[in-house]
Amino acid sequence: MKARLLKALQKSTADYAEIRVETEDSSVIAYRGREVETAGTSSVRGGIVRACTRGGWGMVTFDSLAQLGEQVKEACACAKLVGEEKTELAEVEPVDAEKPVTLEHDFRGVSLDDKLALLKAYNDIILGAAPSIESSSVGYGDSFRTVYFASTRGNYFMEQRPRVTCRFMAVARDGALVQRAYDGISSTTTYDAVLGMEDKVRETAERADALLRAPKCEGGTYSVILDPELAGVFVHEAFGHLSEADLVYENAQMRELMCLGREVGVAGLNVIDDGSLGNYTGTGAFDDEGTPTGETYLIRGGALAGHLHSLETAAKMGAKPTGNARAIGRSVPPICRMTNTYVTNGDIPVGELFAGVDRGVYACDAFGGQTALEMFTFSAGYGYRIENGQRGELLRDVTLTGNVFQTLKSIDGIGNDLVISKRGGGCGKGGQSPLPVSVGSPHLRIRDVVIGGG
Amino acid sequence: MxxxxxxxxxxxxxxxxxxxxxxxxxxxxxxxxxxxxxxxxxxxxxxxxxxxxxxxxxxxxxxxxxxxxxxxxxxxxxxxxxxxxxxxxxxxxxxxxxxxxxxxxxxxxxxxxxxxxxxxxxxxxxxxxxxxxxxxxxxxxxxxxxxxxxxxxxxxxxxxxxxxxxxxxxxxxxxxxxxxxxxxxxxxxxxxxxxxxxxxxxxxxxxxxxxxxxxxRNAEKTVEPPTGKVKAYIPPEQLPAFLMPFMAGINGRNVAKGDSPLAGRLGEQVLAKSITIVDHPHVDYASGACEIDSDGIPTRKQTLFENGVLRRFLYDLDTAGLAGAEPTGNSGCYPYWLLVTPGVRPSSELLADIDDGIYIKALIGYGQGNIINGDFSCNVGLGYRIHNGEITGRIKDTMIAGNLYDLFAENVELSSDLDHAGRMPHAVIEGLSVASRSA
Missing domain, CATH: 3.30.2290.10 (PmbA/TldD superfamily)
Known part of the structure; x- marks a missing residue:
């Protein structure tokens, strides 16, 4: 493949050109209620040529590898039509690497019958957990993706990116009231990660049942403690996206707003993105422009410390590429994205965080979150009342909203119990969703958060 | 090609x-x-x-x-x-x-x-x-x-x-x-x-x-939002989002699997009398235009809600078998191209009649909660305050919440004018709960 890609790139007439080819084999099995809802498999191959001339980009996607040279020429012609400025792409260390993966327990060797038996067992636990449980959804998916990349700079890499995921949901009903609870796990290293989840599955189903009896969280302004899962999602959604340099690099006002050194949070707040961290779903050796991944401080000591870059944004902002140009699949260009994003540990034991709250809400888990840069809305999976420093009754419908700059400054307590989620999230941006990412945080205490009520 | x-x-x-x-x-x-x-x-x-x-x-x-x-x-x-x-x-x-x-x-x-x-x-x-x-x-x-x-x-x-x-x-x-x-x-x-x-x-x-x-122009000035229960003015491009729970409710799969609150309610008054919704896959050149569903069944024009009365669940081939119903030619049990029947008065009059309310142009975080039940709670991404029938400025950091089955059950007025494609009117609903940080 290397020789084939480099040969096709010889047709380039652009300042810079690259080819990315991907193959992906995936399968999915899902239960909904008593029955198997889906059993499917997919095998695809294809890629994209990107060319840059005088700062303008041309892109051509393809399914067949038969005409690669022609597609390089076409992308170069498109770029020539566009460019009127100067091509600025940061330099990185030359890359020539192959990163095959050996899975501890390869999901491709597990029989369909075994996978189905596992799902059925989880599904039975949910359906039998309480009389109120009306329906369930248990899904298994695996995917083995291989990325080949080469550029006119002579760079080449091949990286295998496997992933196995299991997610489950319980639906409980009492008359017109329906409550749901979710959980799941994701792994890039072994099929075994999806085994032995019986207790977690049972807890999830029992929570859906308990939420039927939980009161709604009344709308108002509260002191809120976020659990690590929700805090991680919050930092990813509300702050992380603002750090993506493609939102900033050509926008003078945004550059001013997000300039390095600006105080955005309390002194103890550090936020890091690290695509080279351990084996999480956002982990990889290279981004989709061939830049090695690494650790980037986004906030250090409460001040903005870095952005997440592609080759172009790094060059135009005078920064080093960070390995954050990621594409969701074979037919789309890479854009600035997060990998594994987390808040570092503070020094407050969780008990002390609670002790500082007379009347508040402990918000746990994330159903979802959306931001429009400065404004955000998050739905917690569930919550608890906090009274006089003690965790009280279970609450449902806990939705938090606010302005990210006000909220980061309102963090007044950072726990010392960092957890990086193994659940594996899917991030969306620019029509590319779900991109595998991970989030993490210790417990966070935030003052004056608006919680919406029905 | x-x-x-x-x-x-x-x-x-x-x-x-x-x-x-x-x-x-x-x-x-x-x-x-x-x-x-x-x-x-x-x-x-x-x-x-x-x-x-x-x-x-x-x-x-x-x-x-x-x-x-x-x-x-x-x-x-x-x-x-x-x-x-x-x-x-x-x-x-x-x-x-x-x-x-x-x-x-x-x-x-x-x-x-x-x-x-x-x-x-x-x-x-x-x-x-x-x-x-x-x-x-x-x-x-x-x-x-x-x-x-x-x-x-x-x-x-x-x-x-x-x-x-x-x-x-x-x-x-x-x-x-x-x-x-x-x-x-x-x-x-x-x-x-x-x-x-x-x-x-x-x-x-x-x-x-x-x-x-x-x-x-409308957003040049930022103003305080009204709070409590207010009227909301919904433009045609935003109306489909508010109709989402009803479309999930008539999805035959959700009905058959017990997830839909509309199960067993065909023929009942579910929405306000002003609301008639038709699925019309035969509008030439519409984005949802389609002759045949993915199972090879001809598509058809169908009235889903008639003067607020629930008329139809949508079934693909497999779901129809599951529910003991006839397939309706809807792949995935989804509608193709919704048309909402216009009301009597023009949207300008609807707007002019609002003493105090909000105009919702975009939402942040809509659909995260228990949307199939009609519950929602989200931030207004782009919205305006309406005071004495006029747009007075942009509202920010404003949370809206409610249940869409309740909000659309009565007192919904639709405009006589539709969007450029002839699909959706403007709508005015009452009793939307609004909270803000400053309140």
Whole structure:
């Protein structure tokens, strides 16, 4: 493949050109209620040529590898039509690497019958957990993706990116009231990660049942403690996206707003993105422009410390590429994205965080979150009342909203119990969703958060 | 477009169906699609990227001993392998609630392919985007302006063991512009876009930019939102989002699986009398236009809610078997192209009648909660305060919440004027709960 890609790139007439080819084999099995809802498999191959001339980009996607040279020429012609400025792409260390993966327990060797038996067992636990449980959804998916990349700079890499995921949901009903609870796990290293989840599955189903009896969280302004899962999602959604340099690099006002050194949070707040961290779903050796991944401080000591870059944004902002140009699949260009994003540990034991709250809400888990840069809305999976420093009754419908700059400054307590989620999230941006990412945080205490009520 | 590719595909798919049959499948369905598109995008007010894409994909569905297996791919040379894999999967697959794909039925013809759209050159799209950018830059040179245009042509073919062999071709264009205005930590997003199968008068760069300009003007000033229970003015482009729980409610799969609050309520008054909603897949050149569903069943025009009374659940082939109902020709049990019947008074009068309320242009975080039950709670991404019948400024950090089944049960007024495509009116609803940080 290397020789084939480099040969096709010889047709380039652009300042810079690259080819990315991907193959992906995936399968999915899902239960909904008593029955198997889906059993499917997919095998695809294809890629994209990107060319840059005088700062303008041309892109051509393809399914067949038969005409690669022609597609390089076409992308170069498109770029020539566009460019009127100067091509600025940061330099990185030359890359020539192959990163095959050996899975501890390869999901491709597990029989369909075994996978189905596992799902059925989880599904039975949910359906039998309480009389109120009306329906369930248990899904298994695996995917083995291989990325080949080469550029006119002579760079080449091949990286295998496997992933196995299991997610489950319980639906409980009492008359017109329906409550749901979710959980799941994701792994890039072994099929075994999806085994032995019986207790977690049972807890999830029992929570859906308990939420039927939980009161709604009344709308108002509260002191809120976020659990690590929700805090991680919050930092990813509300702050992380603002750090993506493609939102900033050509926008003078945004550059001013997000300039390095600006105080955005309390002194103890550090936020890091690290695509080279351990084996999480956002982990990889290279981004989709061939830049090695690494650790980037986004906030250090409460001040903005870095952005997440592609080759172009790094060059135009005078920064080093960070390995954050990621594409969701074979037919789309890479854009600035997060990998594994987390808040570092503070020094407050969780008990002390609670002790500082007379009347508040402990918000746990994330159903979802959306931001429009400065404004955000998050739905917690569930919550608890906090009274006089003690965790009280279970609450449902806990939705938090606010302005990210006000909220980061309102963090007044950072726990010392960092957890990086193994659940594996899917991030969306620019029509590319779900991109595998991970989030993490210790417990966070935030003052004056608006919680919406029905 | 390489038409021979699709033409040759028919015999290839027929062979595939035979292969599935001889390998033990009692029924099989193969479909293949091929598309080509070209696009351009402007960033920071100048042309940034242009390109083209081509893609091919196929889907296989087989029934073996009453169970269903599926596979998909994009390498035609692997089709036989993917058929075999679907057959293996079917052994553990979902229980099928049908025995056979139905024979061909009478189709209502609808136009989805336009020569005019094929003639839309990349140069013209670039020129149109440039025109929109100029109009917006003239209003405010500090805006961060984006614009995109695209043109697509696709062909699909479906072959089933029921004897259906259906080919469809489609063209489509889209054109949109977006702005971001940043002042300190105050950020505004506004945008508007259109798309259609035929290159008709909807392709209007100045109108599209004009819609964004209206939002920019309305949002020049930020004002305090009203709080408590207020009236909300919902424009046509936002109305489908508010109708989402009702569409999930009439989805036959949700009904049959016990997830829909509308189960067992056909014939009941569910929504306000002012609301009639029709699914109409036969509007020529509409984005949702479609003659046949993915199982080979003819699509049909259907009234879903008539004067607020629930009239119809939507069923695909499998779900109809599960529910003991007739299939309605709706793939995935989803509607194709919703039309909401207009009201009596023009939207200008509806707006003028609001003493204190909010105008909702965009939401953040909508649909995260228990939306199938109608519950929602989210932030207003772009919205205005309406005071004494006039828009007084932008509202920010404003949370709205409620239950859409309650909010749409009575006191809903729809405008007599519809959007450019003749689909959606403006709506005014009452009793929306609004909270804000400053309150």
């Amino acid at each position: 390489r038409k021979p590719m699709i033409e040759n595909s028919e015999s290839r798919l027929r062979q595939g169906v035979e292969r599935a049959n001889s390998a033990g499948a009692s029924a099989a369905k193969l479909s293949l699609g091929h598309s080509e598109s070209t696009h351009c995008s402007f960033e920071r007010g100048r042309l940034k990227e242009t390109g083209s894409s081509e893609s091919l994909s196929y889907n296989v569905e087989v029934l073996v001993d009453g169970r269903c297996g599926t596979s998909s791919g994009n390498r035609i040379e692997k089709l036989d392998e993917m058929i075999d894999r679907a057959i293996v999967l079917a052994k553990v697959g979902s229980t099928a609630h049908f025995n056979a794909y139905p024979p061909p039925g009478a189709l209502t013809p609808v136009k989805t392919h336009s020569e005019r759209t094929l003639g839309l050159a990349r140069e013209r799209m670039i020129e149109s985007c440039g025109q929109m950018v100029e109009a917006l830059r003239e209003y405010d040179p500090d805006l961060f302006i984006s614009a995109t245009g695209s043109r697509n042509e696709s062909e699909d073919i479906t072959v089933t063991t029921g004897g259906v062999c259906h080919q469809a071709s489609r063209t489509a264009w889209s054109l949109s512009s977006h702005v971001q205005r940043t002042k300190g930590t105050d950020i505004l997003f506004a945008g508007y876009g259109r798309g259609w199968c035929d290159l008709n008068e909807f392709y209007a760069p100045s109108v599209i930019a004009g819609r964004v300009l209206v939002d920019l």
